[in-house]
Amino acid sequence: SAVISQKPSRDICQRGTSLTIQCQVDSQVTMMFWYRQQPGQSLTLIATANQGSEATYESGFVIDKFPISRPNLTFSTLTVSNMSPEDSSIYLCSVSSGVGSYNEQFFGPGTRLTVL
Amino acid sequence: QQQVKQSPQSLIVQKGGISIINCAYENTAFDYFPWYQQFPGKGPALLIAIRPDVSEKKEGRFTISFNKSAKQFSLHIMDSQPGDSATYFCAALMEYGNKLVFGAGTILRVKS
Numbered sequence: 421s422a423v424i425s426q427k428p429s430r431d432i433c434q435r436g437t438s439l440t441i442q443c444q445v446d447s448q449v450t451m452m453f454w455y456r457q458q459p460g461q462s463l464t465l466i467a468t469a470n471q472g473s474e475a476t477y478e479s480g481f482v483i484d485k486f487p488i489s490r491p492n493l494t495f496s497t498l499t500v501s502n503m504s505p506e507d508s509s510i511y512l513c514s515v516s517s518g519v520g521s522y523n524e525q526f527f528g529p530g531t532r533l534t535v536l
Numbered sequence: 537q538q539q540v541k542q543s544p545q546s547l548i549v550q551k552g553g554i555s556i557i558n559c560a561y562e563n564t565a566f567d568y569f570p571w572y573q574q575f576p577g578k579g580p581a582l583l584i585a586i587r588p589d590v591s592e593k594k595e596g597r598f599t600i601s602f603n604k605s606a607k608q609f610s611l612h613i614m615d616s617q618p619g620d621s622a623t624y625f626c627a628a629l630m631e632y633g634n635k636l637v638f639g640a641g642t643i644l645r646v647k648s
Contacts, residue, residue: 462638
């Protein structure tokens, strides 16, 4: 499986600021995704990061709040904009080698964000 | 119909015992069912996965049982060990889709 790294691993931010999270994969992958895991909760898909085009957002998530970039097949960024305490969560990058069924998704270690 | 319902919310098992976690789904378009294991401070790790054309898949001490007619699947951890203490998530993926839908998670504690 691909080795996935995320930066930063954790951060404490002030309300109203923005944070950009990086996801780096050690090999080219077809699909990259961003998830949110609120404290003690399950994982919720924020968006699919598309290489060379705008990300595809899930219901309840918008580009102005969570802008995403994917300049190539091994790297993506997620920005959490104008943060509030409700944005305190773990943000996870995941990757998949293909499109459709039976394509395993692997997760990075996550970025633990606390907003004061 | 997008939901995957997971139970129990938490589970305590004695060392050497069998841990059983259950999941159910409604959407028959789901056709890939992975289980993830997550330790505190870590990202979820893919543990084992099954497709609906088989009723059981075993990898070491971990077994998935799948009941297509009942739209249910379960994870069995045989000879549970303290190192298995973690949160377990079931998930489902739709055919030709990319969105994993996760269950709520089960916190497993194996007592030594």
